[in-house]
Amino acid sequence: MSPPQYRLRRGAVYLHKDALWRKPSGTVEFTRQGLEQDADGMSIEIWQAALIFFAGWSAGVVGEYTFHWVMHRYSLRFHINHHKEFFVLPGRQVAVNDLDVRMNVKFFLLFLLLLSPLMYFWGWLPVLLFWCGAFWHLVIVYEGCHAVMHYEQWLPAFVRRSRLFQWWKGCHFEHHRSSPTGNYCVTFPVLDFFFGTYVHPRQIAETARTEQSQTP
16 A cells, blocks of 8 residues: 655646555546546545634634643743743743744744645545644634734724724733633633633723833
8 A cells, every 4th residue: 555646747736545445546637626636536525625724723722722721731831931021021022032933933834844744545635634723723713813802903803892803802802901711712702602611801901001001
């Protein structure tokens, strides 16, 4: 049994796969409708690719919660420093200081290395799609959301004034102010409901006033 092999040619994805319980398949071409196949092949439709990506994204959300819990459980210094900066630095500086490109690169290279054995059984494309979903959430979505929570002036005024935003931001600020053992999921506080760590923000109105006073 050999692992699935993919090759790229002019933006198209071709799949040559030795199936586990069948003879080798033919060539599969990536089109707008998905990975089309001959009668003897295996296929990955667009909706399947999207589902794999979404599974990786969901894993990223759970990973965000887990990593944040670990940071507090073991009092990791770089995260404790972030909590200290919240009380002494302007919001924009807090947002910028928390961005760590080097750590993100190291983590996701390690994550890809850990996932790589699965490529032998599933091929590199499904594994890469899952990895990209997790990468999308933890590096793009999480970092962006966390930054605008600490410096909301990057957002339009009507967004900043909305009840949903004030609640969402208030959940994270409640974590900073008085509940460091709760509200671990920055991007999706509903997850804290499921794990029993949700703390309702008690100072939503004050949250906006404090953030404005922190801006330079």
